[in-house]
Amino acid sequence: MPLPLYSLSEAAQLVRRGEISPVDLTQDCLERIGQLDPALNAFITVTAESALASARSAQEEISRGRWRGPLHGIPLALKDLFDTAGVRTTAGSALFATRVPQQDAEVVRRLKAAGAVLLGKLNMHEFAFGGSSVFSHFGPVRNPWNPLYSAGGSSGGSAAAVAARLCYAALGTDTGGSIREPAAYCGIVGLKPTHGRVSASGVVPLAWSLDHVGPMTRTVGDAALVLQAIAGYDPQDPASTPDPVPDYSADLEAETAALRLGIPRDYFYENLHPDIAAAMEAALAVLARLTRTQRDVPPLAADTGYASIMEPYVAVFSAEACEFHRDYVAQSPQLYQAATLKRLRAAAEVSGYLQSRRRLDQARHAAARCFEDLDLLITPTVAVPPFALGELGDPDGARPLELRMLRNTRPFNMLGLPTISVPCGFTAQGLPIGLQISGPPGGEAAVLRLARAYERVSALDSSPPCARAAAPD
Numbered sequence: 001m002p003l004p005l006y007s008l009s010e011a012a013q014l015v016r017r018g019e020i021s022p023v024d025l026t027q028d029c030l031e032r033i034g035q036l037d038p039a040l041n042a043f044i045t046v047t048a049e050s051a052l053a054s055a056r057s058a059q060e061e062i063s064r065g066r067w068r069g070p071l072h073g074i075p076l077a078l079k080d081l082f083d084t085a086g087v088r089t090t091a092g093s094a095l096f097a098t099r100v101p102q103q104d105a106e107v108v109r110r111l112k113a114a115g116a117v118l119l120g121k122l123n124m125h126e127f128a129f130g131g132s133s134v135f136s137h138f139g140p141v142r143n144p145w146n147p148l149y150s151a152g153g154s155s156g157g158s159a160a161a162v163a164a165r166l167c168y169a170a171l172g173t174d175t176g177g178s179i180r181e182p183a184a185y186c187g188i189v190g191l192k193p194t195h196g197r198v199s200a201s202g203v204v205p206l207a208w209s210l211d212h213v214g215p216m217t218r219t220v221g222d223a224a225l226v227l228q229a230i231a232g233y234d235p236q237d238p239a240s241t242p243d244p245v246p247d248y249s250a251d252l253e254a255e256t257a258a259l260r261l262g263i264p265r266d267y268f269y270e271n272l273h274p275d276i277a278a279a280m281e282a283a284l285a286v287l288a289r290l291t292r293t294q295r296d297v298p299p300l301a302a303d304t305g306y307a308s309i310m311e312p313y314v315a316v317f318s319a320e321a322c323e324f325h326r327d328y329v330a331q332s333p334q335l336y337q338a339a340t341l342k343r344l345r346a347a348a349e350v351s352g353y354l355q356s357r358r359r360l361d362q363a364r365h366a367a368a369r370c371f372e373d374l375d376l377l378i379t380p381t382v383a384v385p386p387f388a389l390g391e392l393g394d395p396d397g398a399r400p401l402e403l404r405m406l407r408n409t410r411p412f413n414m415l416g417l418p419t420i421s422v423p424c425g426f427t428a429q430g431l432p433i434g435l436q437i438s439g440p441p442g443g444e445a446a447v448l449r450l451a452r453a454y455e456r457v458s459a460l461d462s463s464p465p466c467a468r469a470a471a472p473d
Helices: 008-016 022-040 048-063 106-113 156-163 180-186 220-230 274-290 313-331 338-347 353-372 395-405 410-415 444-458 465-470
Strands: 043-046 075-079 117-122 146-150 169-174 189-192 212-217 260-263 293-296 376-380 419-426 432-438
Touching: 008 022, 008 220, 022 043, 022 048, 022 075, 022 117, 022 156, 022 465, 043 156, 048 117, 075 156, 106 117, 106 220, 117 156, 156 169, 156 180, 156 212, 169 189, 169 220, 180 189, 180 419, 180 432, 189 220, 189 444, 212 220, 220 419, 220 444, 274 293, 274 376, 274 419, 274 432, 274 444, 313 338, 313 353, 313 410, 338 395, 353 410, 376 444, 419 444, 432 444
Parallel strands: 075 117, 075 169, 260 293, 260 376
Antiparallel strands: 043 117, 169 212, 189 212, 189 419, 376 432, 419 432
């Protein structure tokens, strides 16, 4: 099999056995970046020299029997929101175009400790303030399935790079769907862990009560491996939770026949694009064969007294985003993309933060209770296919479209629940569709187990045409 078509898990096994070299993997990725990225614009910075040095070091360690684990010698990449010592971290903005941090984000430190080879920094929606990755100082990210369409956002570069086989996995961040939505649109796996499960220390914030860090990978098994390396308590992150980290790969292939599924049709299944509605009904039929029960459940906000599960979200998101950007907007407004600046100024008008932050906590407690008689929730990741780049180019018209793209993902940031998106089909235009599986707080293992069972049975080809065409025979 050509190197680009191996999953991270497969490549790791071959590296450990000495059948392929980290140097070969890294050189192949760098060549593919040179070949494919001009059309995708997934990378902002490629760190070829340091990546090859890391690959050579990994090869030497492994040859001496000092294998650190499944990420050792595997080429990964980072959304350009994660601080990297000595390598610029731009957040997709002219404001930070020359910003070079002095130390690594905690998750970057953990990836390096695991022996991962870091290829560079990935393009994104400016400051993660949007769901299309169109508004970036470095230009829009293009969808590897069709470059006329959005790759989703804000982690669009991460999704496009993984889908196009430019790296074996990537890290993204998710404040309103920014891991799962682009994962769905690019045909890959995207996992948002429980809020606080993975450190956000050293990550440029958007809204700290809603920000999550997680893996974007080719397979569910790969997501489990990356999560294993980055999860765990960090005293530098006030949101970090001290809960023990389980072995996420240990029960990945275990039976799912006892699982009870809830289908929250109100809100999440409303106004679905016909192709997505059809894909979801087919996916639910598959899941019914894999699990114990499947039943419709009330709206997630039913016992909170709120008109909508999203009622506190907007005020919390707006206030926290404005707090980080307040001085920057006052001093250098001209360095922001016009769309981002307009959104920040509109957000400044939203009030009621303290009350909404309390309601957020109440909603999270209420959501945890809904798992007393069920195990997992099943929803579409997205309600609509990605929009064309031409439809998203106008700052005034883009925001309503992006909110439609993020509609089904944002509630799970509000609730802080572990949630994964896995491919579950294609639109008539050949664009990927995502299935979203969500669990109780700390329930990543069950979420991963059902996602893996579905992935195994569905057996979809998630390689976009550009990746297949560029793979050598």
